[in-house]
Amino acid sequence: MTSAIARTFYRLAGGNKTVPVVLGLRNIYILPTGYGVLYLAVLGAMLIGSINYNNNLGFLLTFLLGSLGLTAMMHTYSMLYGLRLVSVTATPVFAGEPVEVDLRLADVDRPRTGLCWYFKTTHRIRADFRPRQPARVLVGARAGRRGLFDPGWLRIESDYPLGLFRAWARIDTGLKCLVYPRPVSAPVPGNTTVSANQKGDIGQTEGVEDFVGLSAYQPGDSLRRIHWQAYSRGRGLHVKTFAGHAGAGLMLDFDDIKGDDTERTLSILCFHILQAHHQRHSYGLRLAGQTFPAANGRVHRDRCLRALALFGNG
Structure with a gap:
């Protein structure tokens, strides 16, 4: 709640825009660093000494160093402007895994050096960009719990070239990354099968009866099904696909898994969804108020995992 109020106030103040955004006068700030404050203090002492002793060389050196600091400040600001x-x-991840936030910029019009990108609780990523080339930055974050993960404000900073000034901007990206439950291995409940007439005619489903052909290998496919002859001929990794008229499919039911820990139950369901997908089995999912008929494929898997991630979150 506090974060939402702060963001609303920041927008009303004119200091923030959601993506896409162009950094400019309304959302870039600049202040001297610790070294910058010391630098300004030394310049002030030099100016006072030059006035006191009416030393022309002192004036010359003071104004020379002052102009150097001013030029450095303009260069620092221009790195973001x-x-x-x-x-x-x-990309959606599982609870506890690192999230890679993909930031894409328009073609850079001039060299930009020493830009630091980070969210509040993440390490800074330093990146340099060349002109007239699309730019991309991957900033890491860590998702703690399942649901919609909000990494918060994106920070962009630069203290190039002398480290005397630091320019920064804060952007509300509006990003909501989907976080699935962390898979937990546990036995499948005994009453999780559903017959074909309960879930409709599924026709040809993948099984172990008749050889159908080869399909491209995907991470998680069984090594026993890899067609090594095709790989030895330089055709890449393929797996053997079988099909048959399956009379039953796997129906995963939230209420069938005993236990008072909701998060563990969701994690167990997540594990068996992934297993069924990797083994190319037909499966369905039944949650409170939601039922996904038995099917297979990446779209079905993502739909079921999304339901698990958002379970109980409205």
């Missing part, structure tokens, strides 16, 4: 952030995306 005009930067165009066009998209922010993230």
Whole structure:
């Protein structure tokens, strides 16, 4: 709640825009660093000494160093000014895994050096960009719990070239990354099969009866089904696919898994969904108020995992 109020106030103040955004006068800030404050203090002492002793060489050195600091400040500000952030995306992950936030920028118009990208609780990623080339930055974050993960404000900083000033901007990316339950291995309940007439005619489903052909290998496929002859001929990794008229499919029911820990139950369901998908079995899912008929494929898997991730979150 506090974070939402802070973001609303920040937008009303004109200091923040959601993606896509162009960094400019309204959302870039600059202040001297610790070294910068010391530098300004030394310049002030030099100016006072030059006035006190009416020393022309002192004036010359003071103004020379002052102009150097001013030039460094303008260069620091220009590293962020005009930067165009066009998209922010993230691939769904499992709870506890690192999230890679993909930041894409429009073509960079000039060299930009020493830009640091990070979220509040993550390490800084330093990146340099060349002109007239699309730019991309991967910033890591860590998802703690299942649901919709909000990494918070994106911070962009630069203290190039002398480290005397630090320019920064904060962007509300509006990113909501889907976080699935962490898979937990546990036995499948005994009453999790559903007959074909209960889930409709599924026709040809993958099984172990008749050889159908070869399909491209996907991570998680059984090594026993790899067609090594095709691999030895330089055709890449393929797996043998079998089909048959399956009379039953796997129906995973939230209520069939005994236990008071909801998160563990969701994790067990997540594990068996992944297993069934990797083994190319037909499966369905039944949650409170939701039923997904038995099917297979990547779209079906993602739909079921999304339901697990958002379970109980409205």
